[in-house]
Amino acid sequence: MEYGLLVMGAPYTSAAPHSALRFAKAVISRGHQVAGVFFYQEGIHNASMLMTPPQDELNMRDAWIALHQEHGVTLDVCIAAALRRGVMSDAEAKRHGQVHFNLDAPFELTGLGQLLTLEQRCDRMITFA
Amino acid sequence: MLHILNKPPHSEAATQMLSTLAKGDSILLIEDAVQALLHADWQGWNAATDVNVCVLKEDAASRGLSAAALNGHATLVDMEGFVELTAQHTKILSWY
Amino acid sequence: MSHEHERLVIIRHAPYSSNALREGLDVALVAAAFGQTVSLLFLGQGVLALLKEQVAGAPGQKATLPTIDMLEMYDIDQLLVPQSTLDALNLQVTQLVDGVTVVANDTLPELVQRHSYVMNF
Numbered sequence: 001m002e003y004g005l006l007v008m009g010a011p012y013t014s015a016a017p018h019s020a021l022r023f024a025k026a027v028i029s030r031g032h033q034v035a036g037v038f039f040y041q042e043g044i045h046n047a048s049m050l051m052t053p054p055q056d057e058l059n060m061r062d063a064w065i066a067l068h069q070e071h072g073v074t075l076d077v078c079i080a081a082a083l084r085r086g087v088m089s090d091a092e093a094k095r096h097g098q099v100h101f102n103l104d105a106p107f108e109l110t111g112l113g114q115l116l117t118l119e120q121r122c123d124r125m126i127t128f129a
Numbered sequence: 130m131l132h133i134l135n136k137p138p139h140s141e142a143a144t145q146m147l148s149t150l151a152k153g154d155s156i157l158l159i160e161d162a163v164q165a166l167l168h169a170d171w172q173g174w175n176a177a178t179d180v181n182v183c184v185l186k187e188d189a190a191s192r193g194l195s196a197a198a199l200n201g202h203a204t205l206v207d208m209e210g211f212v213e214l215t216a217q218h219t220k221i222l223s224w225y
Numbered sequence: 226m227s228h229e230h231e232r233l234v235i236i237r238h239a240p241y242s243s244n245a246l247r248e249g250l251d252v253a254l255v256a257a258a259f260g261q262t263v264s265l266l267f268l269g270q271g272v273l274a275l276l277k278e279q280v281a282g283a284p285g286q287k288a289t290l291p292t293i294d295m296l297e298m299y300d301i302d303q304l305l306v307p308q309s310t311l312d313a314l315n316l317q318v319t320q321l322v323d324g325v326t327v328v329a330n331d332t333l334p335e336l337v338q339r340h341s342y343v344m345n346f
Binding site: 081111115116125129 | 251252256259261
Binding site for chain 1: 133135159160161187208209211212213215216219221222223225
């Protein structure tokens with residue numbers, strides 16, 4: 001079975017990213033696939049390259065990247081939600097005249113249509129917010 | 130349908146969830162929703178006929194509510210059980 | 226009437242206090258633009274998005290009402306509000322924008338069940 005996850009909570013603010021990550025790992029260990037994670041609303045902060053938690057706390061961005069590298073899970077971030085909250089790629093930063101950027105691969109900025117595509121592709125879509 | 134609740138049992142989210150419950154649905158309590166273990170009289174425990182109420186074991190344990198879980202009528206599930214519930218229900222709705 | 230492959234977006238958050246409402250409506254608009262049939266259910270504080278006397282918020286805070294007015298252009302004409310929500314907030318349907326359908330509380334389970342895609346915002 002193929003799963004898609006919608007994450008709408010920010011790391012270090014909400015339990016949602018932790019629950020989503022634990023769930024994704026459990027899905028995979030049960031022999032299912034996680035096709036992709038879509039980050040929306042406050043969830044877009046999961047993609048920030050600048051998050052620097054203390055050493056005894058999980059770096060949530062690194063954890064998502066590991067999930068991508070080990071299991072091919074796509075990490076899509078809603079571009080409108082991210083830009084208005086100050087999370088953007090090098091290309092978007094240049095386009096908007098910003099000096100810095102804080103999002104790069106494997107996170108991808110994409111439109112809301114991608115959420116619907118993921119939902120249609122997957123057997124199950126689960127929201128963590 | 131599987132309803133996933135992550136807010137306390139008397140929150141607006143919980144009340145709204147209960148108003149949409151149908152026969153044959155399941156409820157999974159995660160995160161702050163496991164506080165329902167402290168309320169034996171919570172409406173959700175006996176919300177409707179055939180509604181199965183489960184509690185995520187890890188979230189109850191991390192909040193010190195494992196003992197409360199043993200006294201109640203909740204079905205405890207681990208993360209594997211969580212996945213199993215989502216496999217059993219084609220539609221899943223999160224209340225937060 | 227069959228509601229296979231139809232989408233229900235549940236709006237549960239009040240305008241201005243967070244972006245949850247606006248970003249939830251965005252999902253409804255995009256789904257409609259993709260050709261899906263979309264209905265909106267305004268539960269609890271979400272109904273405040275439908276008050277017709279709303280005006281713009283604090284300077285720079287975008288108003289919700291123009292988005293509500295836009296729904297019709299996207300063929301989103303099912304704006305559903307449970308009677309219990311009106312009762313709980315002491316609201317009359319006449320205080321809401323045109324085109325709202327008040328639904329009985331005991332129809333909510335069936336309403337949620339019959340849509341293929343249901344999302345909470």
